[in-house]
Amino acid sequence: MESHKVILKEALTVEIEKERKSLVETAFKEGFTSSNTVEISQFIDEMLNELEKINRAIRNKKSNLGIGQ
Numbered sequence: 758m759e760s761h762k763v764i765l766k767e768a769l770t771v772e773i774e775k776e777r778k779s780l781v782e783t784a785f786k787e788g789f790t791s792s793n794t795v796e797i798s799q800f801i802d803e804m805l806n807e808l809e810k811i812n813r814a815i816r817n818k819k820s821n822l823g824i825g826q
Contacts, residue, residue, distance in 0.1 A: 762815055769811070770808065780797045780798055780801060
């Protein structure tokens with residue numbers, strides 16, 4: 758497994774959790790449909806998409822190496 762992808766995955770996971778907390782706080786302060794809430798939500802979506810790409814790459818690498826079968 759490529760170590761830089763694992764490190765990136767961990768960092769991205771931490772950032773996603775941080776932004777989720779911010780999302781909840783903003784939603785309760787400004788409303789669930791406020792522009793700030795929506796912006797944070799969209800940013801989290803982008804990070805989740807990137808995380809999925811990394812997870813897919815890691816799974817493909819494991820599969821190609823015959824790990825986890």
